Amino acid sequence: SQQGEEDPQALSIQEGENATMNCSYKTSINNLQWYRQNSGRGLVHLILIRSNEREKHSGRLRVTLDTSKKSSSLLITASRAADTASYFCAPYTYNQGGKLIFGQGTELSVKP
Amino acid sequence: DGGITQSPKYLFRKEGQNVTLSCEQNLNHDAMYWYRQDPGQGLRLIYYSQIVNDFQKGDIAEGYSVSREKKESFPLTVTSAQKNPTAFYLCASSKQGPPEQFFGPGTRLTVL
Numbered sequence: 001s002q003q004g005e006e007d008p009q010a011l012s013i014q015e016g017e018n019a020t021m022n023c024s025y026k027t028s029i030n031n032l033q034w035y036r037q038n039s040g041r042g043l044v045h046l047i048l049i050r051s052n053e054r055e056k057h058s059g060r061l062r063v064t065l066d067t068s069k070k071s072s073s074l075l076i077t078a079s080r081a082a083d084t085a086s087y088f089c090a091p092y093t094y095n096q097g098g099k100l101i102f103g104q105g106t107e108l109s110v111k112p
Numbered sequence: 113d114g115g116i117t118q119s120p121k122y123l124f125r126k127e128g129q130n131v132t133l134s135c136e137q138n139l140n141h142d143a144m145y146w147y148r149q150d151p152g153q154g155l156r157l158i159y160y161s162q163i164v165n166d167f168q169k170g171d172i173a174e175g176y177s178v179s180r181e182k183k184e185s186f187p188l189t190v191t192s193a194q195k196n197p198t199a200f201y202l203c204a205s206s207k208q209g210p211p212e213q214f215f216g217p218g219t220r221l222t223v224l
Contacts, residue, residue: 033212042116042202042215043155088154092211098143098162099170100211102155 002029003101004072004089012109019076021106023089024069032065033090034074037105043088046074079110115139118203118216125190125197125223133188133219135203144186145204145213148172155202161186162208190221198223 004023013019023032031050035043049056049065049072056063062075072091076083086105116137125131135144143162147155157170161180175194180186186205190197200220204213 031211040200040218040220042217043204043213044215045212048212090211096211098206098208098211099145099157099160100213101157102147104152104154 002027002091002093002096004032004091004103006087006089006103006106008106009104010107010109012111013079015079015081015110015112017079017110019079019083019108019110021074021087021108023072023074023091023103025072025089025091026070028067028070028093029091030094031092032072033092033100034061034063034072035088035090035102037086037088039085046087076108079108081110081112084108084110116203116205116214116216118201118219120219121217123219123221125221127223128192130189130191131221133190133201133203133221135186135188135216136184137186137205137214137216138184139205139214140183141205141214142183142208143206144180145206146170146176146178146186146188147202147204149200149202149218158188158201197221 007022033048034046037043088105090100119134145160146158159178161167177189203216206213
C-alpha cells in the first residue's frame with residue numbers, strides 16, 4: 001500500500017499568511033487525498049485530486065499534483081487561527097482496496 | 113443526522129482487562145476501519161472490513177479483535193495481549209469504490 005510523507009513535520013505562521021505543505025510518495029497513484037485533524041478529534045476529509053488533474057481548489061485550499069515528481073502540495077491561503085491542525089495526505093491506488101496509509105502529518109500552528 | 117459515532121470518549125482500563133470500543137455508522141457505508149494513533153504520530157491501521165461478516169488484519173492487529181455482524185457496527189476489542197494499548201483509537205467508514213473515509217471523534221484509552 002502507498003504511504004505519503006508530509007513535509008515539513010511542523011509549520012508555524014502568523015494569521016493572514018499562506019501555509020504550504022508537501023507530500024511525496026513512491027509509486028504511481030490513481031488519486032491523492034488530504035485530511036485535517038484538529039487536536040483530539042477525528043480526521044476530516046478536505047479534498048481529493050485525481051491523477052489526471054494538476055490543480056484543484058476548494059475555498060481557501062489549493063492542491064497541486066505533480067505525478068512526474070510523485071508529489072503534491074496543499075496551500076492554505078490567508079490562514080486563520082482555526083486552521084491550526086495536523087494535515088495528512090493519503091495517496092491511493094485502486095489495488096489498495098479502500099485502505100489508506102497515513103504518514104505522520106504536518107502540524108500547522110497559526111498564531112493570531 | 114448521518115455520521116459515525118464512537119463511545120466512550122475516554123476509557124480507563126486496568127492491566128490484564130479486555131475492553132471493547134464501540135463504533136457505529138448510519139451512512140450506509142460498506143467498509144469500516146480501525147486506526148490507532150500515538151502522540152505526535154500518524155494513524156496505523158488495526159483492522160478493516162469491506163463487508164458484513166468479513167474483516168482483514170491491518171498493520172498492527174496483534175492484541176486486537178473485531179467483529180462485523182451488522183453493517184452499522186464494527187466494535188474493537190483491545191485484549192490483555194496488547195502490550196501497550198494506551199492510545200487514541202479512531203474508527204472510519206467509507207463507501208465501496210471512492211476512498212474518501214469519514215472518521216468518528218475517537219476514543220482515548222488509558223491503561224492504568
